[in-house]
Every structure is written in C-alpha cells, then in structure tokens.
Amino acid sequence: MLVSSRAIQPVSIRRASSSISSISSVSSTLSEPLSKYGFDSLLESPLPSPGLPSILPRHGKKPPPFRLRSVVRFFARSLVWVGGIALVYWLGFKLLEVIRSPDALNYLSRVGEAYQSLGDHSAPQEPSPIIVIDKRGKPKWTVSIPPTLKSPLRPNEYAKICQQSEAVARHLRDTSGYGGSSQHGGRDDYYRVDGSFLDVDEAESQGLSPAIEGKLEKWSWEYVEGNSAGEKLQTMQDKKTDEVCDRSLTYVLETNDAGFGKTLIGLWMSYGLAKKEGRAFFIDDTNWAYGSYATFFQPPPTPSCLPPPYNHRLPCPHQARHLLVSASTTLWTFGRAFQDRFQDTHKAGVLRQQPIFSLLRTGYEALFHLASTDAEYLSSRLEDLAQTRAKGGITVGVHIRHGDRHPWEFQYQKSYIPHDIYTNTIHNALNTTLTVSDPNITDHTNTNPFGIHKSSQTILASDDPDVYISPDFTHFSRAQSQILLASKTALDQAQGSQPPRHPFIEENLGWEGGFFKDVFWGLGSPHSGPSPQSTARKEHQHPTSHSQLPLQPAAVTTETRTSRNEQQAPPPPSALALQLRELVGRAYLLDLAVVGHADVVVCGIASVACRVLGVMMGWEAGIVGGGWRNVDGKFEWTGAE
Numbered sequence: 001m002l003v004s005s006r007a008i009q010p011v012s013i014r015r016a017s018s019s020i021s022s023i024s025s026v027s028s029t030l031s032e033p034l035s036k037y038g039f040d041s042l043l044e045s046p047l048p049s050p051g052l053p054s055i056l057p058r059h060g061k062k063p064p065p066f067r068l069r070s071v072v073r074f075f076a077r078s079l080v081w082v083g084g085i086a087l088v089y090w091l092g093f094k095l096l097e098v099i100r101s102p103d104a105l106n107y108l109s110r111v112g113e114a115y116q117s118l119g120d121h122s123a124p125q126e127p128s129p130i131i132v133i134d135k136r137g138k139p140k141w142t143v144s145i146p147p148t149l150k151s152p153l154r155p156n157e158y159a160k161i162c163q164q165s166e167a168v169a170r171h172l173r174d175t176s177g178y179g180g181s182s183q184h185g186g187r188d189d190y191y192r193v194d195g196s197f198l199d200v201d202e203a204e205s206q207g208l209s210p211a212i213e214g215k216l217e218k219w220s221w222e223y224v225e226g227n228s229a230g231e232k233l234q235t236m237q238d239k240k241t242d243e244v245c246d247r248s249l250t251y252v253l254e255t256n257d258a259g260f261g262k263t264l265i266g267l268w269m270s271y272g273l274a275k276k277e278g279r280a281f282f283i284d285d286t287n288w289a290y291g292s293y294a295t296f297f298q299p300p301p302t303p304s305c306l307p308p309p310y311n312h313r314l315p316c317p318h319q320a321r322h323l324l325v326s327a328s329t330t331l332w333t334f335g336r337a338f339q340d341r342f343q344d345t346h347k348a349g350v351l352r353q354q355p356i357f358s359l360l361r362t363g364y365e366a367l368f369h370l371a372s373t374d375a376e377y378l379s380s381r382l383e384d385l386a387q388t389r390a391k392g393g394i395t396v397g398v399h400i401r402h403g404d405r406h407p408w409e410f411q412y413q414k415s416y417i418p419h420d421i422y423t424n425t426i427h428n429a430l431n432t433t434l435t436v437s438d439p440n441i442t443d444h445t446n447t448n449p450f451g452i453h454k455s456s457q458t459i460l461a462s463d464d465p466d467v468y469i470s471p472d473f474t475h476f477s478r479a480q481s482q483i484l485l486a487s488k489t490a491l492d493q494a495q496g497s498q499p500p501r502h503p504f505i506e507e508n509l510g511w512e513g514g515f516f517k518d519v520f521w522g523l524g525s526p527h528s529g530p531s532p533q534s535t536a537r538k539e540h541q542h543p544t545s546h547s548q549l550p551l552q553p554a555a556v557t558t559e560t561r562t563s564r565n566e567q568q569a570p571p572p573p574s575a576l577a578l579q580l581r582e583l584v585g586r587a588y589l590l591d592l593a594v595v596g597h598a599d600v601v602v603c604g605i606a607s608v609a610c611r612v613l614g615v616m617m618g619w620e621a622g623i624v625g626g627g628w629r630n631v632d633g634k635f636e637w638t639g640a641e
Contacts, residue, residue, distance in 0.1 A: 125146060126146070129144070134208065139176055151286070162329055162331075169317070242306065243306065244306050244309075245279075245305035246321070247322065248322045249279040249324075251283055258515075258517035263290075264612055271362065271363035273333075280305055290585045295585075342359070357639065361615055381479075396429055396456065396600045397479065401462070401514065401606070408605065408633055419473070422472075425629055430456055459594060479595050524574050602629050602631060610630065
C-alpha cells in the first residue's frame with residue numbers, strides 16, 4: 001500500500017504534547033510505511049515554499065515563434081526617431097546661419113583694430129585680411145590687396161598683414177570651431193593647415209573677392225620685363241609660355257636694414273625653402289636700397305612659368321600657394337616654428353643646424369654668381385690663392401667687423417674683439433692645419449715675426465680702413481683691392497696740398513670706425529645740420545670720424561630720418577647716392593667671395609658676414625672640419641640671430 005501526499009497533508013505538525021500523542025496512536029499502523037519516507041525528517045524540514053513559475057509550458061502550450069517583422073518594426077521606429085532628432089538639429093543650425101548676417105562677424109582684435117566681413121563684395125582700400133562667407137554658408141578669411149596699390153607694398157604693410165591674419169584666424173577658430181591639422185604630422189606646426197583660410201584664387205573663383213580681370217597676362221609680362229633680377233621678357237617669350245606657376249615664392253629685397261649680410265641670408269634661405277617645397281622662385285628688387293640685383297649678381301635660375309599677380313602673393317599664412325618673403329616677414333617665415341621644424345632634434349650642438357645649413361647652401365650655390373666685371377677680378381684673385389696651395393701652404397681668411405656691430409661675448413659687448421685674439425687664432429690654425437695637411441712640414445721656425453709660415457698666406461677683409469694699417473696686421477694682404485673704402489688720410493692725400501679750408505666747409509670724412517647704418521643712409525645726401533655720425537661716434541666711443549665712400553661728405557638730417565619711418569616710403573635715392581651704395585655693396589661681396597675660398601676662416605659670429613662665410617666654406621670643410629673658426633666667445637655656427 002502506498003501512502004499518497006494527500007494522506008499526509010491533513011497532518012498538523014506541532015511541537016505540543018497533544019499533537020505528539022495523537023501522532024503516536026497513528027504511528028503504530030503507519031510506522032513501517034512512513035519510515036520509508038523519513039517522517040522524522042519531515043518534522044525538522046522547513047515549510048514548503050510557495051509555487052514558482054515553471055520553466056516548462058503549462059497545459060502543453062508551445063513558446064511563441066520568432067517574428068522578424070516585429071524586430072524590423074522596432075528598428076524602423078528607432079531609426080525614425082534618430083533621424084528626426086538629427087533633422088531638427090540640422091534645421092536649427094541652418095536657421096542660425098541664415099539669421100546671423102555677415103555683419104555679426106565683425107569684431108575687434110586684441111590690438112583694437114576692427115575687422116569686418118566682405119558681405120557686399122566691396123574690397124577694402126587697404127591691404128588686410130577679410131572675412132567672407134563661402135557657398136556653404138561658413139565664414140572663412142582671405143587677404144585682400146587692392147589692385148590700385150603699387151607693388152610691392154611697404155615692408156611694414158606686409159608685417160601688418162601677418163599680424164592681422166593671426167588675429168583673424170584665431171577669432172574664427174574660437175567662434176566657428178575651425179581646427180588645424182598637421183600636413184606632415186611633424187613635431188611642430190610650421191606646416192599646419194588652417195581650415196578657415198581661403199586662398200585668393202579660390203576666393204576670386206567663388207566670387208567672394210574681386211579679381212583683376214583681363215590684367216593677369218599683361219601684368220605678368222610687365223613684371224618679367226621690368227624685373228631687373230635677370231628675368232628678361234625675351235627669355236620668357238622664347239619659352240612661349242603664358243601659364244602662371246602653380247606655386248611660387250617671391251623674395252622682396254626691400255628692407256629697412258642697411259646691411260647686406262641679412263639680405264644674403266634671407267635670399268639664400270628663401271631659395272632653399274622654395275626648392276624644398278616645390279615652388280618657383282622669383283626676386284623683386286623694385287625698391288631695394290642697393291639698386292638693381294643685376295648690378296651685383298648674374299641672373300638667377302629662370303622658372304618655366306610666369307609669376308603670379310602681385311595680389312596673389314601673400315606673406316601669410318605659409319600654406320598660401322604664392323608666398324612672399326621679405327626681411328619684415330622673417331619672424332613668420334623663418335621664426336620659431338621654422339627652427340623647430342628644420343632643426344635635427346636627434347643631434348646635439350651645431351649638428352642640429354645641418355638641415356638649415358643645407359637650405360642656405362642650396363641658395364648660395366644657385367645665386368651667388370657675381371656680375372661679369374667682379375667675376376673676372378675674383379677669378380684672377382682665386383688663381384693667386386691656388387698658387388699658395390701649390391707651394392705647400394694654406395690661405396687663412398680673416399674678417400673683422402667694427403662699426404655698429406658689436407660682439408656677443410659679454411666682456412666685449414661695448415667694444416670690439418682685441419686684435420691679439422685674432423692673431424692667436426690664426427697662429428693656431430696655421431700650425432694645426434699645416435701639420436695635418438703635410439706631415440713633412442715639421443719646421444715651423446721658418447715663419448715671420450707674426451707666426452705666419454712663409455709658404456702660407458693670410459688675407460684680411462674689414463669694414464674699418466684703420467684695421468689694414470694696424471701694426472698687428474701689417475703682414476696681411478687685402479682680400480681684394482678692386483674697391484676700397486677710403487679713410488680720411490687717404491682722401492687728404494688724394495687731394496694733395498691745398499690751402500686751409502673755410503671754417504664753414506666740412507673736411508674730408510672717411511670710413512674710419514667701420515660701417516654704420518646712418519652713414520650708409522646718408523651717402524650722397526647734402527649736409528644739413530649736425531651729423532649723426534658724430535652721435536654714433538660718441539655712442540661707440542671710437543676716436544675717429546665716420547663717412548662714406550665719396551669725396552663729398554654726407555649726413556642724415558632730421559627730415560631724412562623722419563621720412564624713413566616705417567609708416568612712410570623713403571624718398572628714392574639720388575643717382576649719386578645709388579652709385580655709392582652700389583660700390584659699397586660690391587666691395588662687401590668681393591671681400592666675402594675671396595675670404596670664403598680660404599682654407600681657414602677666422603671671424604666673429606656676431607657679424608652676419610661671419611655666418612655667411614661659414615655657408616661659403618661648406619658643412620664638411622667649414623663647420624665639421626674646423627675650417628670655420630669663431631673668435632667671439634664659444635658660440636657655434638647658427639643660421640639665426
């Protein structure tokens with residue numbers, strides 16, 4: 001007999017004694033069967049839990065089938081909701097762009113200058129960056145240079161364009177969400193692309209900036225014909241091309257600096273950069289203080305395309321198709337970003353400068369070819385140096401800069417490098433170089449009183465005529481004697497004995513003391529008022545007077561100084577002044593050309609000419625090989641100030 005669960009359900013399990021007695025009466029009849037089910041364990045077990053849902057279908061029902069239609073309906077509803085929200089956001093942004101007129105983009109820069117968008121296609125009368133609204137309704141900026149302005153612009157105008165461009169780009173980046181992406185993924189932002197910039201040709205094609213219609217070809221031919229940098233009209237006509245270069249770099253020679261060295265550095269660096277970036281290279285010498293480029297150099301390499309219109313040549317940003325570089329824009333083109341980009345960060349010391357040196361060297365090899373008259377003299381002078389090497393000696397070139405250029409070394413910043421430092425460096429260079437180059441030369445007693453081996457030659461170049469007659473350098477030969485800067489003594493001797501001058505007539509003035517910018521700007525000018533040369537003489541504590549190359553004295557008056565203010569164009573130089581400036585420039589280039597071909601060069605790095613001489617010698621022979629030697633402290637060669 002089996003005991004069902006229904007027989008056990010009425011049993012009340014209690015711990016009271018009465019319940020136990022009642023159970024005991026029944027236990028006699030059910031003791032054997034219940035023992036099989038462990039009745040004692042039932043007394044100690046917990047109460048049964050309430051009913052739980054079964055994982056099996058009740059009453060034999062099957063699970064609902066999978067319906068693809070329901071899933072598709074769910075995703076379709078979700079997609080409709082997402083699309084609707086996106087559409088609302090898009091319509092809101094479009095409505096905002098429509099409501100916001102171009103006048104809403106007007107703003108004041110940090111320097112207090114106002115910039116406004118070009119909403120009515122009326123270009124400003126001054127060269128400046130402008131904000132335009134492209135076809136997509138997005139604000140962008142470009143540069144407007146009115147075609148009525150004379151080209152090239154003043155140096156301060158190009159610098160102002162770069163300053164304003166930075167402010168406009170920063171404003172659009174902050175208000176419109178423009179960002180920059182690195183073109184080469186480099187370690188700097190020299191090639192960073194500004195997404196808010198619109199090049200001039202693109203702005204003209206979209207009708208956002210007025211174009212020079214019908215004047216492109218004519219202007220280009222006139223530019224080539226009028227450019228005295230060797231770009232002749234006939235040369236371009238022979239090539240039968242009327243295509244404007246796709247990308248170009250134009251170097252403007254105009255500068256407020258009277259020196260020639262910085263112009264050479266900027267010219268060579270720009271050429272090297274143009275070749276590296278695949279740009280055609282042009283030179284603009286329209287307002288150069290030294291006159292025509294062709295007076296000093298042979299024509300540069302001629303591109304196979306035409307230069308762009310002048311209003312397409314922009315100083316900033318660097319991503320512009322047609323870039324313009326001048327001394328006033330050096331801060332943007334060859335500034336900190338350029339140094340960070342082209343310095344070799346994996347090397348130390350002067351070796352970091354090798355990529356920058358290579359750019360300069362490329363420009364030097366392509367552009368430094370003197371004009372015919374000076375080239376013939378240089379060739380004969382270099383033959384003399386070759387004869388010295390044939391006799392077993394070496395040539396040591398020395399460049400000494402005085403005037404308004406002072407050393408970097410702290411103890412000499414108010415004066416000049418002592419002569420004995422030059423002579424000691426020359427003596428060490430001769431001994432070291434002769435021993436290394438020819439081990440058979442062991443007898444260095446066969447020298448003159450200044451330690452110069454008789455088979456060697458030391459050539460000297462300086463901007464100060466008194467250096468040549470100094471007792472420390474009497475055994476040195478001049479680097480060149482084609483063009484000499486005369487001293488007062490030489491001028492007096494050339495005029496011979498004359499009766500005493502009238503007290504109100506100026507005496508002869510020479511180049512004693514070296515090259516001063518005020519002397520240069522005053523070449524060929526009539527004397528009026530106190531001479532600034534005397535002020536410079538007191539400032540630099542030099543006992544001799546300063547003058548210019550000609551026999552007639554010159555000065556820079558107050559009116560002349562005022563007219564050379566950056567806000568005004570300087571008056572064009574007279575024919576006499578231009579002729580004298582050309583002589584000064586030619587003398588400078590001849591000095592560099594001869595000294596730069598020496599086996600060892602001794603100079604002070606504070607002078608730009610010293611850094612130029614390092615480029616002329618070459619990286620291996622001059623910088624790495626030790627042929628270039630600096631006497632101004634322990635500074636190494638650098639392409640920057």
